[in-house]
Amino acid sequence: MSSSWAPPLPPSSVISGSGSPLSSFTSAYGVLFRIPGARRFMLTAYLARFGAAMMGVSIIAMLSTRRGSYGLAGAISSVGLVGMALAGPSIGRLIDRHGQRRVALPLGLVSVGALGILLVATRLDAPVWLLVLANLGNAVMPQVGTLVRARWAHLLGGDPRSLHAANSFEQVAEESCFMLGPALGGALATLVFPEAGLLVALVLYAVGVVGLTLQTSTEPPIHEVHEHHAGRAWRAPGLLLLAVTLALTGAIFGSMDIVTLAFAEAHDAKSFGGVALGMFAGGSLVGSLVYGALPITGAIARRLRWGTAAMFVLLLPVLLVDHVWTFALVALVAGGSIAPTLITSTMLAQRLVPPSQINEGMTIVMTGLLLGVSAGSFAGGSAVETLDASRAFLVPCGAALVAFVLALVGGGRVARAERRALSLWGSPAA
Known part of the structure; x- marks a missing residue:
């Protein structure tokens, strides 16, 4: 993305608070869709987030059906969540130091591979320890919401009002994913076969995270770490x-x-x-x-x-x-x-x-x-x-x-x- 691009300013009627609510609405969000490359990373990020939103329910539905225990399913699922909480900040730090493509892309594929092993291991009635180990793939899964918000901060940092609209739009995207994703994952696991929800979730996440991280034109640059930024x-x-x-x-x-x-x-x-x-x-x-x-x-x-x-x-x-x-x-x-x-x-x-x-x-x-x-x-x-x-x-x-x-x-x-x-x-x- 060219560093000379700048988001167009909203009409003065909107800035001053006058004008219809509809014009204010379209002005606030219309800017986002006019940014070169924004539509592409918004779409791929949405696919990845939708897949991620499906995973929790899909894993629990798969394990509880195959193993007959919600307790075991919940315990194995919680291992991935705890791992994500512990590893997440370090992964974010690596992305800051080396860039989204170099870190988020390989880690995203590693997490998809690990959860793919979880799917196969569950299907083959593998021992519990292998299921727990495979579900640790969640620990290295990059948080897509963080990646895309970092892109908006890079593109719109000089325009606080548009950045406010971008963050709001991302919240809407996440809300819709977590409204629809778990329902789809549960339905697939129940109506098709137990592993169907996780399988679709992994495909969506893989396509989305690969598509997002390969878009280098909107990727935030790697900033030099100054002394007063260290730590x-x-x-x-x-x-x-x-x-x-x-x-x-x-x-x-x-x-x-x-x-x-x-x-x-x-x-x-x-x-x-x-x-x-x-x-x-x-x-x-x-x-x-x-x-x-x-x-x-x-x-x-x-x-x-x-x-x-x-x-x-x-x-x-x-x-x-x-x-x-x-x-x-x-x-x-x-x-x-x-x-x-x-x-x-x-x-x-x-x-x-x-x-x-x-x-x-x-x-x-x-x-x-x-x-x-x-x-x-x-x-x-x-x-x-x-x-x-x-x-x-x-x-x-x-x-x-x-x-x-x-x-x-x-x-x-x-x-x-x-x-x-x-x-x-x-x-x-x-």
Whole structure:
């Protein structure tokens, strides 16, 4: 990509806040599709992400069907998640040092090969230790969301409003993948044959990650590591606070999945649970689109407090509802309230670390989100067992409250870290 290219500025009516909502929407997102090469890496990234979103459910469905134990399936699956959490930041650091094509491409293919062995080993009734070892392929799987957000930061670092829209668009892409991917993976494993879901997931991921990493024209350059940039990205002021905030946000997602299904079953509407979850995820998707189209300017850090406050306040009504249809409407609004926190945290992660550590920094915060989902699922399930479905909603509401308090207490530190980062290396593309 030519370094002389610059994204076109939106119309003055949009910048000033006038004009129709539709013109603001099309202006915000239209810029992204006019960037040379952007459509290609958006498409290939989506294929890879969709495949990755299918894998968790596909592995559990495959193992539970072949081995007859959900406990064993969950234990083997969790090994891959823990491995990803431990290895993710180091992989991000390697990508920063050597580039996406040189690191993410071979590691992506290694992870596909390892999970392919898991598929064959499960089919052949191999010993459990081999299944555990093969599933460690998840540990070296590059996080596609991090790779594509790093490309946007490189291309749009000098245009904060367009970068805001790009991060929002990526959140929408991920939401849609995690709405549809698990459903497709589970359906293939159930209706075709147990390994079908994982097989399709691996093909999609392989095609997507190869297609993405071979697009070198939009790949972020390798930045020289200056002395004041040296060290691990987690040491960047404010970054760990963002990781914890996203872990709490992930806990909301994870616990809502479990508790919502239990709530529907307790109200003799078990089949409605999926509809309610779709409303919650759909609300988050729409919220991301709307938030990304807003002409937001100024410091990013101050939005974190408002975002977590909205997330907490708009989740509270789930404690009061006693009917599934009422709950679905409340879930729609609550889902939309989560988008600002997710998008703001991502943008701050891009800003708080130097360009030479952007993949590592974003991997850290996104790993926090994944671990939060896992912890939230466990906490939500435990709450359903020990309390009841309605009171179990205290888990997501409690996570939202802690996130708000954390943003309230630590928001000043994050704001100072943002000002410091801007003074040292400016925009993410600097």
